[in-house]
Amino acid sequence: MWPGVTLRSAGARLLGATGCRGSRGRSAPAAASAVYSENQISRTSHNKPWIDSACGSMYFRPSRMTSACLKGVRAHRLLWTRLHSASRSSVDREGLKVFLALAHKWWDEQGVYAPLHSMNALRVPFIRDNLLKAVASHQPGIPLSGMKILDVGCGGGLLSEPLGRLGASVLGIDPVEENIKTAQHHRTFDPVLDQRVEYRVCSLEGIVQESAETFDAVVASEVVEHVPDLETFIQCCCQVLKPGGSLFITTINRTQLSYALGIVFAEQIAHIVPKGTHTWEKFVSPEKLESILESNGLSAQTIVGMLYNPFSGRWRWTENTSLNYAAHAVKCKAQEREAPVPSACKGEEAGARAEASASGAVLES
Numbered sequence: 001m002w003p004g005v006t007l008r009s010a011g012a013r014l015l016g017a018t019g020c021r022g023s024r025g026r027s028a029p030a031a032a033s034a035v036y037s038e039n040q041i042s043r044t045s046h047n048k049p050w051i052d053s054a055c056g057s058m059y060f061r062p063s064r065m066t067s068a069c070l071k072g073v074r075a076h077r078l079l080w081t082r083l084h085s086a087s088r089s090s091v092d093r094e095g096l097k098v099f100l101a102l103a104h105k106w107w108d109e110q111g112v113y114a115p116l117h118s119m120n121a122l123r124v125p126f127i128r129d130n131l132l133k134a135v136a137s138h139q140p141g142i143p144l145s146g147m148k149i150l151d152v153g154c155g156g157g158l159l160s161e162p163l164g165r166l167g168a169s170v171l172g173i174d175p176v177e178e179n180i181k182t183a184q185h186h187r188t189f190d191p192v193l194d195q196r197v198e199y200r201v202c203s204l205e206g207i208v209q210e211s212a213e214t215f216d217a218v219v220a221s222e223v224v225e226h227v228p229d230l231e232t233f234i235q236c237c238c239q240v241l242k243p244g245g246s247l248f249i250t251t252i253n254r255t256q257l258s259y260a261l262g263i264v265f266a267e268q269i270a271h272i273v274p275k276g277t278h279t280w281e282k283f284v285s286p287e288k289l290e291s292i293l294e295s296n297g298l299s300a301q302t303i304v305g306m307l308y309n310p311f312s313g314r315w316r317w318t319e320n321t322s323l324n325y326a327a328h329a330v331k332c333k334a335q336e337r338e339a340p341v342p343s344a345c346k347g348e349e350a351g352a353r354a355e356a357s358a359s360g361a362v363l364e365s
Contacts, residue, residue, distance in 0.1 A: 091175045091203045091228075098277055099155070103178035106156025107186055112274055115308055115315075116158050116222065119250070122306060122315050123221055123326065124162045127248050130302070130328050131217055134244065142167025147216040150240060152204050153223035157183030157197070163219075164196040171215075172199045173207065204236045211240045221250045224289075225282050231292060238296045243333040247298055250306065250326045254283035257322050272310055286321050298329040 102112060109117045132143055139145050145167030151160045154172030156179055164170045174180050180201045187193045200207075218237045227233045237247050252258050259280045266272040290300045306324040308315050 144168035149217045150215045152220045155179050164193045170197045175203050177201045208236050213242050217246045219248045224251045234292050241331045245331045247329045252283045255322045293329045300329045302328040
């Protein structure tokens with residue numbers, strides 16, 4: 001089973017003995033033997049099976065097992081752990097090929113990423129305004145000064161840069177190295193960003209341990225529809241957020257309309273985005289997203305629809321979430337999660353949504 005180690009167990013004989021109850025008295029100890037090279041032995045323990053013919057049972061006493069065998073067990077356990085972790089990764093390796101091929105086009109405002117450029121007109125104020133609700137005062141011109149933001153799946157830095165210009169300290173991460181190279185190169189055009197925006201090639205789960213409860217906000221814009229394991233992804237987002245921190249998501253609803261317009265029209269007919277960019281089965285409804293958020297200690301504060309006009313190239317807010325939508329959730333504080341009654345974090349949800357609906361007219365303008 002393990003390289004360099006062949007085990008010959010007396011198990012077959014023992015099982016045979018148990019089948020002949022009472023045919024023999026207490027048998028002599030049968031030692032499990034092993035074939036190994038001389039340099040494989042360093043420490044041994046003993047394990048000898050015994051059979052009690054009176055009750056037809058088998059039990060074990062300490063027997064001999066080589067340290068090489070133990071190392072083999074550990075190696076197989078480590079391999080299984082790695083495979084299990086990979087199966088729960090938030091990164092779709094096959095899907096990355098699309099973005100790798102387009103890594104040099106991130107900053108072409110008239111190219112395939114034009115909808116993301118124009119989306120900044122909605123998502124940047126959405127992030128800024130919701131973050132400022134939690135602070136008493138801010139500096140004019142750099143209202144997000146002092147805040148740490150994680151931009152997950154940052155691509156070429158289309159969202160990281162404007163957040164940095166608002167004063168935030170931004171860490172943009174992306175599993176595609178070419179995307180990060182593009183982002184780092186473009187950052188050099190604005191000296192202000194050198195001190196505020198950092199980029200790193202890695203996945204979200206790759207920084208969880210070192211960044212636990214580090215960020216005031218996590219942004220996952222147009223990312224979750226590419227994630228193979230959304231539950232793991234949201235768990236990681238929650239872990240790196242400070243208590244009371246904000247999670248911002250923009251994504252696509254899973255509806256028949258989103259399939260017709262988001263995939264058939266946008267990818268196959270109008271070629272607004274490259275063919276194969278999206279997989280409809282990975283789209284997530286606001287209801288399912290909210291359920292996952294709440295199960296991980298996050299309370300949805302705002303969910304609002306977004307509508308893209310391919311003819312004008314502009315986005316606008318809408319009450320209809322059947323296509324694109326934006327969500328803002330807050331990580332409940334420890335005392336709120338432990339409370340046996342509905343927490344303040346959940347109690348304020350209805351009021352926050354009512355406020356978001358009331359401000360819809362302002363957003364659309």
